[in-house]
Amino acid sequence: MQRLTVWFQQHIRNGTLSPALDLLLIPFALMYGMGTRTRSTLYRFGVLETRSLNCPVISVGNLTVGGTGKTPVVIALANWLTKQGKRVGVISRGYGRDDENQIVLVSDEHQVLVDAHVAGDEPMLIATRCPGVPVIVGADRYVAGMELCHRFSCDVLLLDDAFQHLALQRNANLLLVDAESGFGNGCLLPRGPLREPVGGITRATTLIATRASSISHDVISQLATFAEEGIPIATSRFVLTGFVNLQTGELVAKDTMHGTVCVVFCGIANPESFSTLLEDAGMPVQQLLSFPDHWRYSAEDLQTIWDSTEGCAPKTVITTEKDAVKIRQHVPESLEVFAARIELEWIDGQKAVERHLMHVVHAGNVS
Numbered sequence: 202m203q204r205l206t207v208w209f210q211q212h213i214r215n216g217t218l219s220p221a222l223d224l225l226l227i228p229f230a231l232m233y234g235m236g237t238r239t240r241s242t243l244y245r246f247g248v249l250e251t252r253s254l255n256c257p258v259i260s261v262g263n264l265t266v267g268g269t270g271k272t273p274v275v276i277a278l279a280n281w282l283t284k285q286g287k288r289v290g291v292i293s294r295g296y297g298r299d300d301e302n303q304i305v306l307v308s309d310e311h312q313v314l315v316d317a318h319v320a321g322d323e324p325m326l327i328a329t330r331c332p333g334v335p336v337i338v339g340a341d342r343y344v345a346g347m348e349l350c351h352r353f354s355c356d357v358l359l360l361d362d363a364f365q366h367l368a369l370q371r372n373a374n375l376l377l378v379d380a381e382s383g384f385g386n387g388c389l390l391p392r393g394p395l396r397e398p399v400g401g402i403t404r405a406t407t408l409i410a411t412r413a414s415s416i417s418h419d420v421i422s423q424l425a426t427f428a429e430e431g432i433p434i435a436t437s438r439f440v441l442t443g444f445v446n447l448q449t450g451e452l453v454a455k456d457t458m459h460g461t462v463c464v465v466f467c468g469i470a471n472p473e474s475f476s477t478l479l480e481d482a483g484m485p486v487q488q489l490l491s492f493p494d495h496w497r498y499s500a501e502d503l504q505t506i507w508d509s510t511e512g513c514a515p516k517t518v519i520t521t522e523k524d525a526v527k528i529r530q531h532v533p534e535s536l537e538v539f540a541a542r543i544e545l546e547w548i549d550g551q552k553a554v555e556r557h558l559m560h561v562v563h564a565g566n567v568s
Contacts, residue, residue: 262364267470
């Protein structure tokens with residue numbers, strides 16, 4: 202079942218389903234599309250309530266299922282806004298945690314308060330990488346946001362993975378688009394990777410193309426045709442900046458790992474891009490073990506991973522920081538296990554995005 206889930210996720214994202222399966226999924230995609238359009242219409246005409254918080258809200262999201270790099274973008278924006286002297290809070294749904302309906306404060310201004318099972322892997326990573334920034338998880342983002350505003354007097358809230366969360370008003374809608382895969386085959390779930398029709402892009406107040414190291418001007422022009430005229434459009438990529446030793450917590454420079462043969466495992470939406478990033482950094486990947494996004498690793502899973510290092514000298518295992526927050530306490534002393542540190546790097550449009558964000562933080566005009 203696990204292998205089937207990974208296979209299906211990859212083929213949906215890449216738009217490479219077989220013709221027979223594609224035909225079979227058409228009715229389901231049509232029903233899904235009717236549901237999303239109906240829901241959007243009900244919010245637009247006020248049948249479903251949209252609530253607002255008493256501080257500016259910046260949403261970071263996408264139109265497709267996973268893999269656009271929302272978490273590194275949220276981390277970068279949270280730390281940047283903090284450096285501008287703003288009191289920042291982060292709200293997330295917290296997928297894959299024990300109780301996804303419970304509202305949980307993951308971190309306050311001083312420390313991380315819970316583990317990944319309670320918080321979810323992505324909120325846990327955000328809390329770890331953004332010291333001093335309170336992070337909260339909850340299915341009801343409005344109630345969670347009220348809690349952050351009340352307890353920490355936030356100047357601005359970052360709403361993680363919430364482009365489709367129409368129940369909460371926001372002051373800025375940052376839409377991420379993977380420059381490598383775009384909108385896949387352009388079809389809705391489950392036939393394709395789209396969470397909603399491409400027309401939803403008109404709600405964006407900023408477009409950010411990620412993984413755009415080789416992006417062409419044609420891709421940017423295509424995005425501009427969908428979006429509202431005049432909104433900031435930026436390009437960015439994710440760069441490998443180092444490795445965190447999971448036993449010692451030490452951050453190791455990436456150059457010192459050059460030439461190291463490794464076993465790679467991850468439970469993310471786009472495992473091939475992670476493996477390629479390591480290969481491009483000069484680290485031959487002996488084996489890539491892929492798990493479904495937000496996967497909870499069992500003792501058997503981890504033993505399979507550790508056993509896969511046979512033939513590596515030294516025995517080196519690389520994973521993502523998102524996965525590392527879930528397995529850090531289970532690393533055997535006989536292995537070198539590292540989490541790759543990935544950070545956002547702007548290519549073009551950074552200043553325009555920052556001006557837009559500072560404007561909405563100061564003005565607080567809901568879009």
